[in-house]
Amino acid sequence: MKITIVYDNCTTKADLSTGWGFAAFLQAENAAPLLFDTGADGAALLDNMRKLGIDPGRIGIIVISHAHGDHTGGLSSILEINKDAEIYVPASTVTRLPGRKVIMAGQPLQISEDIFSTGELQGVEQSLAVKTSRGIVVMTGCSHPGVGNILNAASCHGKIYGIIGGLHGFRDFSRLDGLSLICPCHCTQYKEELKYRFPEQYVACGAGLELEL
């Protein structure tokens, strides 16, 4: 499983754009390429993807974590190029995408062989549980339902190896004890504290970060 951050508040490569928002690209060996969230700005998202060698036309699955503009802003730009991708949105999201295959994720569901949605938690947001060679990696948008609730929901798929994504105001740091990968992105307010507490596990997030798991 290869996970590439394509849109974030920070970047790891000087030629990529930054912006308040989040998007990640997941390439599984045995499933269609998946885009998780779309950042705030379509032009910046597409430009970053082009520079990272990711073809938006080949994306087979788009998952929107929640209906905030910093996660949905690039969707229309992707859909102008990509006419076929299945789109997973939280069940409470008002979605008007005529002619598109839209799946409303209420309950937990399987998206592809190794990728699962937690379903919409707390009526606001879905996260991904991704099976990798090292264990379950949780992908979050902003973690509005609470990191603990998200980890609980994802743990039914196996031992959690790591978490990647926006953690918002999360500071119940002991909840991450035992994880091997902690990659706080986007809206995470306590990045420095997480880095200090988990120096071995911490990975700095930013557009262009590529993880093979």
Ligand SMILES: [Zn+2]
């Ligand atoms: Zn956000």
Ligand SMILES: [Zn+2]
């Ligand atoms: Zn949000």
